[in-house]
Amino acid sequence: MTSDVQVIHNAEHNRYELHKSGQLAAFAEYRPAGNAVMLSHTETRSEFEGQGLGSRLVQETLDTLRAEGRQVVPMCPFVANYIREHREYVDMVQPDQRGVFGL
Secondary structure: OOOOOEEEEEEEEEEEEEEEEOOOEEEEEEEEEEEEEEEEEEEEEEHHHHOOOHHHHHHHHHHHHHHOEEEEEEEEEEHHHHHHHHHHHHEEEEHHHHOOEEE
């Protein structure tokens, strides 16, 4: 991925945002839930689809949350599928929620 891509935490809007060439390309909304974060919705703007930006956003969001010692609840189907395909993140899902999401 090129250096014109940046993921930032927009705490004011409870979301992580991926910017490409200075434009908002994708975002992942969340809701705090104690020590966990409910990842509720991800969206990639249509003009940026098909470039792997959604996956990069989810990866960097999960990496950031792991570094903060947070667990996740993947309410968003895209996030749940990403975790299914990238098993190294399963340990971040709250244990009582893993079966719910088929993890």
